[in-house]
Amino acid sequence: MTDAREYHERTKHTPRQFREMDFELDFDNQPRPSKVYADLPRQSLGAVVDPPPTPTLAAVASATADPAGRSDTAMGGDDLTTVCHYANGVTKTLERGGQEVAFRAASCTGKLYHVDCYAVCGDLGGVDAGVYQYDPESDAFHVLREGDYRGVLAAAAGGQAGVAEAPVTVVATSTWWRNAWKYRDRTYRHAFWDSGSVIANLLAVAHAGGRRAEVVAGFADRPVVDLLGLDPEDEGTLALVPVGAGDPVPDAPTVDRIDPAVVLDSDPVDYPLVHEAWAESTLADGDAARAWRRRFPDDASAGLGTHAPGDGDRVDLDPVDAETASARPVGNTIRRRGSSREYSHDAISDRLFATVLDRALAGVPTDCFDGGDGVLDHYCLVHGVDDIPSGAYQYHPDEGCLERLGDTDRETAGDLAAGQAVVGDAAVNVYTMADVDALVDRFGNRGYRLAQLQAGVELGRLYLASYAHRRLGGRGFTFFDDLVTDHLSPRAANQTPMTLFAFGQPA
Ligand SMILES: Cc1cc2nc3c(=O)[nH]c(=O)nc-3n(C[C@H](O)[C@H](O)[C@H](O)COP(=O)(O)O)c2cc1C
Structure with missing residues (x-):
């Protein structure tokens, strides 16, 4: 019997496990x-x-x-x-x-x-x-x-x-x-x-x-x-x-x-x-x-271990409207999409940043809930965005704002991302996080599937929303699960990361 909580726990990445790992890829197989x-x-x-x-x-x-x-x-x-x-x-x-x-x-x-x-x-x-x-x-x-x-x-x-x-x-x-x-x-x-x-x-x-x-x-x-x-x-x-x-x-x-x-x-x-x-x-x-x-309530966030805005300092975001936004057609974006390997430390515009979040994280249509946060919360580590101080934030899609949780820096961001320094080079890191205990309690092991799936769709949408812009690139990344939770605590203390997407200006 493999409870999803146990599966998740057993498949966490840790720095120690990475140091001691002796697994080698078998290219002949x-x-x-x-x-x-x-x-x-x-x-x-x-x-x-x-x-x-x-x-x-x-x-x-x-x-x-x-x-x-x-x-x-x-x-x-x-x-x-x-x-x-x-x-x-x-x-x-x-x-x-x-x-x-x-x-x-x-x-x-x-x-x-x-x-x-x-x-x-x-x-x-x-x-x-x-x-x-x-x-x-x-x-x-x-x-x-x-x-x-x-x-x-x-x-x-x-x-x-x-x-x-x-x-x-x-x-x-x-x-x-x-x-x-x-x-x-x-x-x-x-x-x-x-x-x-x-x-x-x-x-x-x-x-x-x-x-x-x-x-x-x-x-x-x-x-x-x-x-x-x-x-x-x-x-x-x-x-x-x-x-x-x-x-x-x-x-x-x-x-x-x-x-x-x-x-x-x-x-x-x-x-x-x-x-x-x-x-x-x-x-x-x-x-x-x-x-x-x-079993899903009309208000999908009720009791799912997600967090409404708290009393942290707020940064109101100002995404551009449909007339001003990039008009790049979806087929063109998919054909040009890739995964950027290197990022310049140049800051990206705050409105570009706000537009990517606003469109990509507007909410996934599912049979369980439509839109909103769904079963996830969204966090951003900001390293290089005009007019937004570097820091760790929770993004509240419904309010269109960031709520400041604390400090961060590029080196820490790379450490969290399983030691991939390039993640700290990107302007922004977006983590989706879920309260796996609460989800499995209420929706069984299928609830865990739903959280991973919502996070996957949102990651894909972040790719598309980034590559809709000529000057942006991004990439999905893996992470040291518990270090991410610690970094975003106390707000995220009940939550564990589902996915990470980093985006910014490709070098
Ligand atoms: C969920 C997810 C996690 C990923 N994690 C990493 C990662 O930890 N490090 C990395 O270098 N690339 C990571 N990638 C990027 C893939 O390696 C990349 O998508 C793949 O090489 C295909 O290249 P393309 O996206 O340019 O088509 C990730 C991609 C996804 C979708």
């Missing part, structure tokens, strides 16, 4: 970054086209499933292919050190790309209803099943409104070994961080096109595993993302067993904690999913 089936047909369902030219900053700021100006435009094969491409596809191939390196639409820990997207759809313009696995390298789809199986997902999600009406629902999974090769037991966290980055892109492109889209965390995993023909010891389901609306799904058909053979190019090492943590967070059936979702 490195898994390939995509799934290869032995004998499944693969077909193109459409072309990758430019997403609508909606500004990135507008596309990432949707706190509800329905974006501004939503329309029930029909989905076609190009739309499906485009959404998957900009979420998880190979967007560019660059030469690095004489080798071709493929870059994906979303960032991923260690460039290991262990997240896959499956599309479960009804008949779309030019596409037959089916269950498909998206192949990031060819933009084509492996055909797992023919026929309309959307009802299976709707039943698994307990009739959740988005899934029940979506022409397509995307299922995100992680093949554990593809990340555990490097990150071992911490992969269960990474599964949500990295699928969160993929989903941030997916939401942005769907919302840019005026389509309904949200993150569904409450669903029975087993029926979805069976539908996709997965072995959960190897590959776990993480989240559903219904895209589009106005197309009620038919009743669930019988699901025959499939067991598509997968080609392995490496010899997986088992990290049982990862699979156990996932298995212990599963929901049994659609009724359990509905009951779990109902």
Whole structure:
């Protein structure tokens, strides 16, 4: 039995553990970054086209499933292919050190790309209803099943409104070994961080096109595993993302067993904690999913261990309005996105900083809550922002302000980030933090999944909001968990970090 609290505790990074670590990467046994089936047909369902030219900053700021100006435009094969491409596809191939390196639409820990997207759809313009696995390298789809199986997902999600009406629902999974090769037991966290980055892109492109889209965390995993023909010891389901609306799904058909053979190019090492943590967070059936979702109060922050503003000094933020903000379209931002390696110490403008936070942290639309803080609090270590003194702050999205908690400095920031000095070079570090004890008490192990997932989506949105600006770059980073809590205490004493994103002016 692996309680999520125990999993989290056992996978904390500490300076001592880093000093004593004798683990070495086995490059002769490195898994390939995509799934290869032995004998499944693969077909193109459409072309990758430019997403609508909606500004990135507008596309990432949707706190509800329905974006501004939503329309029930029909989905076609190009739309499906485009959404998957900009979420998880190979967007560019660059030469690095004489080798071709493929870059994906979303960032991923260690460039290991262990997240896959499956599309479960009804008949779309030019596409037959089916269950498909998206192949990031060819933009084509492996055909797992023919026929309309959307009802299976709707039943698994307990009739959740988005899934029940979506022409397509995307299922995100992680093949554990593809990340555990490097990150071992911490992969269960990474599964949500990295699928969160993929989903941030997916939401942005769907919302840019005026389509309904949200993150569904409450669903029975087993029926979805069976539908996709997965072995959960190897590959776990993480989240559903219904895209589009106005197309009620038919009743669930019988699901025959499939067991598509997968080609392995490496010899997986088992990290049982990862699979156990996932298995212990599963929901049994659609009724359990509905009951779990109902446990969330209308005011998502009530009793979730989050913190409303206290009596610290406030800095009111002044994000720029939609007319003045960067108009870079979301497709363009995703194509140019990368992870900045070095930062100049030059300060960034306070309004630029405020705009990134305002848009990226406006709130994630989920089946449990819409917008707001959700189950997380947000903290900033500010090192180089015009007119904002260096310091540790809590960011209050609803109030649009920073609340000062104390001092900080660049060296400390690097120490907290598992000794990565570059984090202190960046202008700002954003930590998302959760009260894991309170969440697991109230929402079980699934509550922990939700916190990691929200944090992953917000990290992905921070990437997009940063790269919407010509002068900004950023990167996700890992951290020494308890040192971060200590640094942000007493405010964050009940909380532990979920993710870290650093951004600033690339050097
Ligand atoms: C959640 C998350 C955590 C990350 N942690 C680190 C880190 O600790 N150190 C680091 O150098 N890069 C980190 N990265 C950046 C990845 O290594 C980077 O995204 C990957 O190399 C792919 O490069 P790209 O983002 O330019 O496509 C992280 C990325 C994510 C999404």
